[in-house]
Amino acid sequence: MMLMLNGRLVPTSDRALSANDRGFTLGDGLFETIKVRHGRPLRLDLHLARLRDGAAILRLPLPLQPDQLEESISTVLQANGLHDAALRLSVSRGPGQRGLLPPDPCTPTWVLTAAPLPPAMGPVRAITAETVHRNQMSPLSRVKALSYLDNVLARLEAQDKGADDAIVLNTLDRVAETTIANIFVVGSDGVLVTPPVGDGALPGVRRAELLRSMVAIERSISREDLLNAREAFLTNALSVRPLVAVDTHAIGDGLPGPLGARLNREAEHE
Amino acid sequence: MMLMLNGRLVPTSDRALSANDRGFTLGDGLFETIKVRHGRPLRLDLHLARLRDGAAILRLPLPLQPDQLEESISTVLQANGLHDAALRLSVSRGPGQRGLLPPDPCTPTWVLTAAPLPPAMGPVRAITAETVHRNQMSPLSRVKALSYLDNVLARLEAQDKGADDAIVLNTLDRVAETTIANIFVVGSDGVLVTPPVGDGALPGVRRAELLRSMVAIERSISREDLLNAREAFLTNALSVRPLVAVDTHAIGDGLPGPLGARLNREAEHE
Numbered sequence: 062m063m064l065m066l067n068g069r070l071v072p073t074s075d076r077a078l079s080a081n082d083r084g085f086t087l088g089d090g091l092f093e094t095i096k097v098r099h100g101r102p103l104r105l106d107l108h109l110a111r112l113r114d115g116a117a118i119l120r121l122p123l124p125l126q127p128d129q130l131e132e133s134i135s136t137v138l139q140a141n142g143l144h145d146a147a148l149r150l151s152v153s154r155g156p157g158q159r160g161l162l163p164p165d166p167c168t169p170t171w172v173l174t175a176a177p178l179p180p181a182m183g184p185v186r187a188i189t190a191e192t193v194h195r196n197q198m199s200p201l202s203r204v205k206a207l208s209y210l211d212n213v214l215a216r217l218e219a220q221d222k223g224a225d226d227a228i229v230l231n232t233l234d235r236v237a238e239t240t241i242a243n244i245f246v247v248g249s250d251g252v253l254v255t256p257p258v259g260d261g262a263l264p265g266v267r268r269a270e271l272l273r274s275m276v277a278i279e280r281s282i283s284r285e286d287l288l289n290a291r292e293a294f295l296t297n298a299l300s301v302r303p304l305v306a307v308d309t310h311a312i313g314d315g316l317p318g319p320l321g322a323r324l325n326r327e328a329e330h331e
Numbered sequence: 332m333m334l335m336l337n338g339r340l341v342p343t344s345d346r347a348l349s350a351n352d353r354g355f356t357l358g359d360g361l362f363e364t365i366k367v368r369h370g371r372p373l374r375l376d377l378h379l380a381r382l383r384d385g386a387a388i389l390r391l392p393l394p395l396q397p398d399q400l401e402e403s404i405s406t407v408l409q410a411n412g413l414h415d416a417a418l419r420l421s422v423s424r425g426p427g428q429r430g431l432l433p434p435d436p437c438t439p440t441w442v443l444t445a446a447p448l449p450p451a452m453g454p455v456r457a458i459t460a461e462t463v464h465r466n467q468m469s470p471l472s473r474v475k476a477l478s479y480l481d482n483v484l485a486r487l488e489a490q491d492k493g494a495d496d497a498i499v500l501n502t503l504d505r506v507a508e509t510t511i512a513n514i515f516v517v518g519s520d521g522v523l524v525t526p527p528v529g530d531g532a533l534p535g536v537r538r539a540e541l542l543r544s545m546v547a548i549e550r551s552i553s554r555e556d557l558l559n560a561r562e563a564f565l566t567n568a569l570s571v572r573p574l575v576a577v578d579t580h581a582i583g584d585g586l587p588g589p590l591g592a593r594l595n596r597e598a599e600h601e
Contacts, residue, residue: 066350078348078355080336080442085348086421088358088478119480120487147429151356159417159446161479161486161510172350176429196466198502199481208358208478209431210389211469216431217390232468232502240431 063140065133065173067124070140073174082170083163084153088208090170091115094298095134096178097146098331102134104298107266112152114264115204121154124169137175145178147299153207178299181329184317185295186306187239189284190215190227195237197261202237205263212240226295228287228307229261236282237261242295243268244304246282247320249289253277267296271324292318294325301328333410335403335443337394340410343444352440353433354423358478360440361385361423364568365404366448367416368601372404374568377536382422384534385474391424394439407445415448417569423477451599454575454587455565457509459554460485460497465507467531472507475533482510496565498557498577499531506552507531512565513538514574516552517590519559523547537566541594562588564595571598 062073071077083089093108102108109127116123125133130150138146155168193215195202215227219240226239236256238244243265245255255272256262257279271277284307287293292313293304301324303317312318317325332343341347353359363378372378379397386393395403400420408416425438463485465472485497489510496509506526508514513535515525525542526532527549541547554577557563562583563574571594573587582588587595 064350071350073351074349076347076349078350078352079344079346080334080341080348080421081343081444082348082355083483085352085355085423085442086362086419086477086479087483088476088480089483092356119484149356149429151350153355159419159444159449161483162490163483172355174351174429179429192470194466194468196464196469196502198464199466200462200484201480206358206478206480207356208476208480209356210358210360210471210476210478213353213357213359213431213433214389214470220432232466 062175063137065137067171068133070136078170079156081156082153083155083157084151084170084207086157087161088206090121090151090153090207091119092149092151092205092207095148095150096299097138097143097148100138100144102148103331104266104270105131107269111205111264111266118200118204121152121169122167123152124171133173137173141175143175143177146175147178149174151207182300182302184303184305185225187226187228187304188219188222188224189308190218190229192218193229195229195231195261197231197237197259202261203258203264216240230284231261234284235260236284236287238263239295242297244282244293244295245271245277246287246290246293247318248286249291251291253320254280254282256282265296266298267301271296288312292321294318294321301325332445333407335407337441338403340406348440349426351426351428352423353425353427354421354440354477356427357431358476359424360391360421360477361389362419362421362475362477365418365420366569367408367413367418370408370414372418373601374536374540375401377539381475381534381536388470388474391422391439392437393422394441403443407443411445413445413447416445417448419444421477449569452570452572454573455495456576457496457498457574458489458492458494459578460488460499462488463499465499465501465531467501467507467529472531473528473534486510500554501531504554505530506554506557508533509565512567514552514563514565515541515547516557516560516563517588518556519561521561523590524550524552526552535566536568537571541566558582562591564588564591571595
């Protein structure tokens with residue numbers, strides 16, 4: 062495979078990144094996962110908006126313009142012979158010396174990688190992460206930061222327990238999100254809800270789109286609300302997947318709900 | 332300068348790291364900052380013990396043995412003509428493909444860099460970080476992880492306000508640590524205390540040494556306790572520095588306290 066590093070195509074196997082890059086030494090940067098269908102990146106405007114919001118919080122000058130990103134995406138897709146793909150754009154604050162303060166000015170690094178789109182995946186059986194809690198008081202819970210280790214640990218815990226993903230609660234024991242997706246729930250009152258960003262939910266691009274296009278509201282969700290839901294589903298840039306079990310409790314009747322099933326099909330064909 | 336990457340000496344300016352390294356893409360790894368005097372790394376056993384503890388939490392197989400580390404330290408010091416130095420050892424889970432689950436087996440990456448020991452620095456005037464809170468419920472608050480962006484943001488906030496460092500509170504508004512150091516306080520009752528690890532304090536190596544060698548106890552500290560302290564000081568692997576002001580409030584009489592001043596001198600001459 063080929064990736065693009067600061068505008069230059071290099072083989073994925075090349076060692077082409079500085080060992081002093083603050084992305085590596087401090088997790089100091091951001092990333093986006095972008096779905097590509099038939100050569101066309103989906104929701105690119107929303108991804109760029111979120112990247113800009115994150116960059117403002119981190120005070121990281123973005124090193125590439127929208128035009129340049131679109132062109133780079135084409136180049137990387139072509140270099141890998143991909144029409145459908147999962148892209149990842151990582152932006153770090155670039156190389157730095159000892160200590161936490163960045164050099165001024167800094168020279169941000171950006172990396173664009175492409176992988177084949179993962180095959181359609183079935184319903185999700187999740188656990189509730191025990192070791193990891195989302196810190197809803199951190200500005201980082203609102204940005205997709207390279208400092209992502211909390212989610213790695215929760216995902217490993219899920220793997221240990223034979224589950225597909227982990228529900229991450231915040232420090233007030235409210236549902237925030239999973240390690241890779243936002244959560245939507247049709248409550249026992251029939252209302253479609255998703256946790257607010259203030260509860261530690263990452264402002265996902267598909268979440269934003271669904272909140273705009275459907276009758277859904279942002280409302281705090283307890284683990285009990287989730288277990289008692291009529292149905293639940295998980296959304297991220299790549300897919301929508303029904304959530305059918307949490308910690309061995311069935312959600313609804315334990316089968317994909319009608320809304321989640323429909324959105325899943327739509328996402329598979331978008 | 333020269334650094335060591337996976338046992339190989341390379342110029343710091345070289346781009347020698349994989350852009351798919353999980354240290355970069357996910358902050359998936361650990362680091363240690365080690366002080367060197369007269370060519371001798373200080374507290375190496377304590378650093379190695381903490382690194383092993385962190386690796387156990389992350390389930391990251393450590394890629395280098397103590398012997399190899401000692402030899403590598405000598406090599407890096409020699410290559411840079413340094414006798415007194417601040418070393419940084421970073422260990423990541425190595426290159427990975429898309430997603431959170433690591434490859435099995437993984438091939439960890441390690442990087443050893445050396446910089447001249449920073450000159451003796453004076454007393455610290457700190458702020459209390461407003462935007463960032465330590466998540467004492469995360470296992471990551473107990474390991475020195477490559478996912479370090481929270482601390483970068485708090486340090487930037489301190490810089491904005493003309494301060495030297497930021498006190499980071501936990502989600503219960505207790506004092507955890509600063510962005511780079513543990514906090515010790517001589518309370519109004521004359522007892523020397525430092526926040527417990529359960530409050531989000533990183534188990535620092537100098538902190539461990541002081542807890543062993545002095546009459547000090549672990550006890551939760553509120554911001555008010557800190558402001559009312561007789562004296563306070565900050566410790567990390569490189570130094571001990573008196574803390575003389577927090578948010579424009581003087582600590583004690585606003586001058587270095589006797590204990591902090593003595594430990595500062597001892598650290599400068601260790």
